[in-house]
Amino acid sequence: MVAFNAIATLSIVPKAPQLCVSDTKPTQPSFTVIASAMAHPVSEQLVARQYVDSVQTASRSYQQMSSEFSSLRQSIAGGQVSFQSAQQQFQSLSSQASSTVLALNNCQRCFDHGSAATLTTSASQAYSEMNSLVQTANEVYGPQAQQLVSPISQLDGPLQTNLDRFSGAGVGAQSLLPPNFAQTMGQSGFPRLSDFASQYQNGPGGGSGF
Numbered sequence: 522m523v524a525f526n527a528i529a530t531l532s533i534v535p536k537a538p539q540l541c542v543s544d545t546k547p548t549q550p551s552f553t554v555i556a557s558a559m560a561h562p563v564s565e566q567l568v569a570r571q572y573v574d575s576v577q578t579a580s581r582s583y584q585q586m587s588s589e590f591s592s593l594r595q596s597i598a599g600g601q602v603s604f605q606s607a608q609q610q611f612q613s614l615s616s617q618a619s620s621t622v623l624a625l626n627n628c629q630r631c632f633d634h635g636s637a638a639t640l641t642t643s644a645s646q647a648y649s650e651m652n653s654l655v656q657t658a659n660e661v662y663g664p665q666a667q668q669l670v671s672p673i674s675q676l677d678g679p680l681q682t683n684l685d686r687f688s689g690a691g692v693g694a695q696s697l698l699p700p701n702f703a704q705t706m707g708q709s710g711f712p713r714l715s716d717f718a719s720q721y722q723n724g725p726g727g728g729s730g731f
Contacts, residue, residue, distance in 0.1 A: 590650035637690035
């Protein structure tokens with residue numbers, strides 16, 4: 522919505538005849554709109570997903586992912602969606618979450634030792650909700666669940682990188698992942714996440730176990 526509003530606003534500015542082509546003032550509103558959108562909370566999801574440059578924005582991004590995972594899980598558990606509709610929602614969720622995770626992974630200041638620790642609560646909630654979503658899909662759809670959740674399996678690599686970023690900042694997987702995360706991911710087409718979580722579950726490599 523922000524992009525469309527920005528276009529509508531800017532289209533009015535060039536109509537003033539006294540402005541010459543070299544005048545830089547007409548370009549200023551676009552930057553103002555972008556800055557406003559970046560600072561806007563969850564309602565401007567796409568903008569927030571494309572650019573994460575602070576711990577506060579990162580925390581909101583994890584919270585938004587949690588909300589999306591939880592919303593779809595509740596719809597499936599409550600029988601509110603057909604299998605076909607659930608497939609479409611998983612596809613949409615995959616695209617949105619992928620953009621979010623990539624932006625999070627590119628936020629350098631978010632994974633300083635002190636900063637990363639402050640993200641533990643919001644990040645762990647996102648991983649927990651993802652785990653619950655996949656579990657619910659398995660319980661409701663049985664053998665068909667693998668096909669259903671396959672779109673979000675593209676998060677396997679980016680989320681492992683995300684966990685690596687936390688680990689490098691001194692936040693271990695035991696602080697972020699639910700106890701059955703490795704098993705759930707291993708059964709559902711997330712081999713890298715499953716292997717990563719299993720390493721911490723089994724204790725080696727700096728993890729203290731779950």
